[in-house]
Amino acid sequence: xxxxxxxxxxxxxxxxxxxxxxxxxxxxxxxxxxxxxxxxxxxxxxxxxxxxxxxxxxxxxxxxxxxxxxxxxxxxxxxxxxxxxxxxxxxxxxxxxxxxxxxxxxxxxxxxxxxxxxxxxxxxxxxxxxxxxxxxxxxxxxxxxxxxxxxxxxxxxxxxxxxxxxxxxxxxxxxxxxxxxxxxxxxxxxxxxxxxxxxxxxxxxxxxxxxxxxxxxxxxxxxxxxxxxxxxxxxxxxxxxxxxxxxxxxxxxxxxxxxxxxxxxxxxxxxxxxxxxxxxxxxxxxxxxxxxxxxxxxxxxxxxxxxxxxxxxxxxxxxxxxxxxxxxxxxxxxxxxxxxxxxxxxxxxxxxxxxxxxxxxxxxxxxxxxxxxxxxxxxxxxxxxxxxxxxxxxxxxx
Amino acid sequence: xxxxxxxxxxxxxxxxxxxxxxxxxxxxxxxxxxxxxxxxxxxxxxxxxxxxxxxxxxxxxxxxxxxxxxxxxxxxxxxxxxxxxxxxxxxxxxxxxxxxxxxxxxxxxxxxxxxxxxxxxxxxxxxxxx
Numbered sequence: 001x002x003x004x005x006x007x008x009x010x011x012x013x014x015x016x017x018x019x020x021x022x023x024x025x026x027x028x029x030x031x032x033x034x035x036x037x038x039x040x041x042x043x044x045x046x047x048x049x050x051x052x053x054x055x056x057x058x059x060x061x062x063x064x065x066x067x068x069x070x071x072x073x074x075x076x077x078x079x080x081x082x083x084x085x086x087x088x089x090x091x092x093x094x095x096x097x098x099x100x101x102x103x104x105x106x107x108x109x110x111x112x113x114x115x116x117x118x119x120x121x122x123x124x125x126x127x128x129x130x131x132x133x134x135x136x137x138x139x140x141x142x143x144x145x146x147x148x149x150x151x152x153x154x155x156x157x158x159x160x161x162x163x164x165x166x167x168x169x170x171x172x173x174x175x176x177x178x179x180x181x182x183x184x185x186x187x188x189x190x191x192x193x194x195x196x197x198x199x200x201x202x203x204x205x206x207x208x209x210x211x212x213x214x215x216x217x218x219x220x221x222x223x224x225x226x227x228x229x230x231x232x233x234x235x236x237x238x239x240x241x242x243x244x245x246x247x248x249x250x251x252x253x254x255x256x257x258x259x260x261x262x263x264x265x266x267x268x269x270x271x272x273x274x275x276x277x278x279x280x281x282x283x284x285x286x287x288x289x290x291x292x293x294x295x296x297x298x299x300x301x302x303x304x305x306x307x308x309x310x311x312x313x314x315x316x317x318x319x320x321x322x323x324x325x326x327x328x329x330x331x332x333x334x335x336x337x338x339x340x341x342x343x344x345x346x347x348x349x350x351x352x353x354x355x356x357x358x359x360x361x362x363x364x365x366x367x368x369x370x371x372x373x374x375x376x377x378x379x380x381x382x383x384x385x386x387x388x389x390x391x392x393x394x395x396x397x398x
Numbered sequence: 399x400x401x402x403x404x405x406x407x408x409x410x411x412x413x414x415x416x417x418x419x420x421x422x423x424x425x426x427x428x429x430x431x432x433x434x435x436x437x438x439x440x441x442x443x444x445x446x447x448x449x450x451x452x453x454x455x456x457x458x459x460x461x462x463x464x465x466x467x468x469x470x471x472x473x474x475x476x477x478x479x480x481x482x483x484x485x486x487x488x489x490x491x492x493x494x495x496x497x498x499x500x501x502x503x504x505x506x507x508x509x510x511x512x513x514x515x516x517x518x519x520x521x522x523x524x525x526x527x528x
Contacts, residue, residue, distance in 0.1 A: 137405070143404075144435075148492050149471045159463070159482055162462050207468065209466075260492040
């Protein structure tokens with residue numbers, strides 16, 4: 001069967017969103033409570049009720065959607081537990097769009113809550129996640145990379161940044177500009193964790209974590225939660241808010257948690273996810289009005305700008321240098337302040353979607369980008385491992 | 399450096415045992431005639447057990463390098479250079495570049511294998527500037 005993008009393009013919409021963050025970085029609410037609050041808030045935003053939900057997405061380790069459904073008191077007929085780290089929620093949008101388009105589900109909810117600040121630092125949860133407890137069957141990363149004490153995940157991204165600098169001449173000042181532009185957006189968002197102005201020198205003067213990445217090249221660690229609701233384009237028309245249609249989606253991964261397994265450390269699978277998402281949507285990079293691009297580290301944004309086609313490979317440093325991804329620039333990026341200044345509980349992809357939807361609706365107040373018709377959310381999970389790109393559009397783009 | 403060894407895989411036992419004699423074993427797919435690192439149970443080229451161990455000459459080039467100042471492991475002594483090294487036979491591995499000022503290691507530097515002792519007589523493969 002020939003691939004026909006029109007089968008999914010514009011057939012579903014995001015109709016409700018919610019997120020919870022704190023200027024202190026601490027929410028002080030248990031994760032399960034946050035999940036349920038976010039789902040209720042996103043359903044209220046849409047004008048839907050929990051009884052309308054027939055599809056459920058959740059991330060976690062053991063049957064997460066099944067457990068969540070018990071708490072929600074629902075019986076989903078479509079379930080999705082795709083876990084690709086920070087890009088999970090973009091994958092959920094893509095898969096829910098396909099499911100809704102072919103009638104497997106009508107109202108899909110996806111949710112995320114994490115409170116790393118409440119858990120405190122330490123390897124407790126992380127060690128379980130990495131399979132450290134099973135000495136006879138360790139995760140590959142634990143056996144082959146952990147003994148070298150690479151900082152995880154910052155060191156993996158630092159290696160990518162080091163090669164990008166060596167091969168393409170990208171400078172630490174250029175990477176710092178990404179943090180500076182992102183902070184400019186955050187200054188216009190009263191809900192952001194950090195809003196004080198930031199200079200390139202501030203970034204360069206912040207403690208070195210793993211060369212060439214300084215502390216201010218790295219995302220925050222905060223509590224946070226969010227949810228979105230999707231339904232068919234037809235049903236979306238009668239709901240409370242202006243529908244934000246799913247025009248395209250694409251996903252690809254080329255390694256898991258070992259950065260040494262990445263085929264080309266300066267080229268992410270965003271090349272594939274972006275190509276597929278843009279093809280399905282029928283758009284090119286110059287059509288994008290606002291981009292929410294995962295900023296776990298400044299280098300993550302640089303690589304994504306190249307891989308999504310906003311500039312040539314190796315040219316992201318020069319591309320961002322004049323502040324064009326900041327307020328008033330030609331390509332607004334991470335308009336809520338991003339993972340670098342707004343919030344970052346661990347899997348930031350949910351917040352990319354929430355902000356993309358709010359920008360497309362025109363709800364963003366001081367930081368609103370004028371005349372947004374096309375908003376892109378580009379998630380990145382693992383260590384530059386799994387990219388997932390979602391193209392969203394207003395009614396005018398259908 | 400005291401290293402965090404949290405576990406080793408049964409199928410990688412030949413690799414770890416060979417480090418007692420300071421030999422770096424590399425898995426090869428005999429069908430594809432390509433080296434494979436990290437060690438697998440079946441070849442990713444054939445999805446079958448077309449694997450054999452061959453000793454690596456331990457020569458390569460720095461593909462990427464980062465100098466760590468804020469380690470996530472409390473026992474690590476900073477600064478130290480974590481690198482991805484491309485071996486001449488075509489495999490890539492994470493490693494540490496030792497016996498030099500870590501800040502002097504650059505992408506493209508030629509490196510050669512050396513060893514760091516682990517408790518129990520095994521060794522960790524590390525590299526030094528050639």
